[in-house]
Amino acid sequence: MNKKTVRDIDPSGKRALVRVDFNVPLAEGKVTDDTRIRSALPTIQHLLDHGGAVILMSHLGRPKGKVVPELRMDPVEARLAELLDRPVRKLDDCVGTEVEAACRELAPGQVVLLENTRFHPEERANDPAFAAQLAALGDLYVNDAFGSAHRAHASTEGVAHAMREKGGEAVAGFLMERELEFLSRAVENPERPFIAVLGGAKISDKIGVIERLLERCDRLLIGGGMANTFFQAMGFEMGDSLVEEEAVETARQLLKEGQSRLVLPVDVVIADAFPEGEPVESRVVAPDQVPPGWRVLDVGPKTITTFESALGGARTVLWNGPLGVFEAPQFAKGTFALAKALARLDATTIVGGGDSAAAVRQSGLADRFTHISTGGGASLEFLEGKSLPGVAALSDKDGDE
Numbered sequence: 001m002n003k004k005t006v007r008d009i010d011p012s013g014k015r016a017l018v019r020v021d022f023n024v025p026l027a028e029g030k031v032t033d034d035t036r037i038r039s040a041l042p043t044i045q046h047l048l049d050h051g052g053a054v055i056l057m058s059h060l061g062r063p064k065g066k067v068v069p070e071l072r073m074d075p076v077e078a079r080l081a082e083l084l085d086r087p088v089r090k091l092d093d094c095v096g097t098e099v100e101a102a103c104r105e106l107a108p109g110q111v112v113l114l115e116n117t118r119f120h121p122e123e124r125a126n127d128p129a130f131a132a133q134l135a136a137l138g139d140l141y142v143n144d145a146f147g148s149a150h151r152a153h154a155s156t157e158g159v160a161h162a163m164r165e166k167g168g169e170a171v172a173g174f175l176m177e178r179e180l181e182f183l184s185r186a187v188e189n190p191e192r193p194f195i196a197v198l199g200g201a202k203i204s205d206k207i208g209v210i211e212r213l214l215e216r217c218d219r220l221l222i223g224g225g226m227a228n229t230f231f232q233a234m235g236f237e238m239g240d241s242l243v244e245e246e247a248v249e250t251a252r253q254l255l256k257e258g259q260s261r262l263v264l265p266v267d268v269v270i271a272d273a274f275p276e277g278e279p280v281e282s283r284v285v286a287p288d289q290v291p292p293g294w295r296v297l298d299v300g301p302k303t304i305t306t307f308e309s310a311l312g313g314a315r316t317v318l319w320n321g322p323l324g325v326f327e328a329p330q331f332a333k334g335t336f337a338l339a340k341a342l343a344r345l346d347a348t349t350i351v352g353g354g355d356s357a358a359a360v361r362q363s364g365l366a367d368r369f370t371h372i373s374t375g376g377g378a379s380l381e382f383l384e385g386k387s388l389p390g391v392a393a394l395s396d397k398d399g400d401e
């Protein structure tokens, strides 16, 4: 990576303005999953240990540019203070004279948490004046919010420019560095065999990813709703399955290009209704045997075996997208079997995508994976080869720009 990181700067006596991804799930005023907070700790701790003061900022939920009391950062403050084992002062806004005063007074070792940046419409609009107000709070800027790096917002992109304009550094945090390192190693220089597994709901979200991976991997296994569109392109009747008509042509093209490397399910689990809480009637059939009124909701047992042997000997595996409607236990078998198979491998295993990461955590095998990306959309855009605005705006490693 040719961007500066927190390793390249001396935070001593400085106030570090740190963009983190504290967009965590909440229920009844409490953080229900603190993974994202934990993921930011190494960067925060490093800055504090090296004599810096830390000003944290993040968005939380979708307040649409106004103050929404339920989306205040207070629950995050509570959990963060516990995890850091030191007091965190939460402010009621992220810009303005009071915030400026509080940040000016900061002493080394102190931690401030700004209010939800999305309470201001200027955040998503990437308003330069707002970005400059944010930049004014600190002496240097650290972006550790990989999950938001694909958005050119004031706190991710504009602020980095504003900080550099006033002579401060804009660098990547450890989490950002780690995410970029693992994801780029997978697509640029993977240890082979390199196998990609793709699933999830829709092809159209992921065409760029499929194309790029197909060029680079040794085998591409496809499951989930995505496989249905491929089957449709092969001329199979898919009943009431999720199929994207407008992506059928693309699927046909991909089948042609990737023929020898594409592995599709050989059997599927179908049901005559979508599972809404109650279990539904289900069967296992070949993919070309889906009766009218039935829909594919998971890969079948033979496919699990096929995928397991296709993965044998892999040295790098990238997985994005569940193999079935794993939210319903009845149709989670394929997804969890894949998680188990990957956990057993002696390989670099990388998971991208919000739902896939959730599935891996649910499987209880998360610690057996090399890297689980904290960014859903960001990891997809990165895997497509797009430049992430929040990364592009940081200071380059070699020298002056």
Ligand code: ADP
Residues within 6 Å of the ligand: 199, 200, 201, 202, 205, 223, 224, 225, 226, 242, 296, 297, 298, 320, 321, 322, 323, 324, 325, 326, 327, 352, 353, 354, 355, 356, 357, 376
């Ligand atoms: P990720 O967030 O990991 O990138 P996606 O958002 O693309 O994954 O897809 C996840 C969703 O795909 C899940 O909600 C899951 O229920 C759905 N899904 C998987 N298989 C099917 C299927 N056969 N039919 C309908 N939906 C499916």
Ligand code: MG
Residues within 6 Å of the ligand: 353, 354, 355, 376
């Ligand atoms: Mg998703």
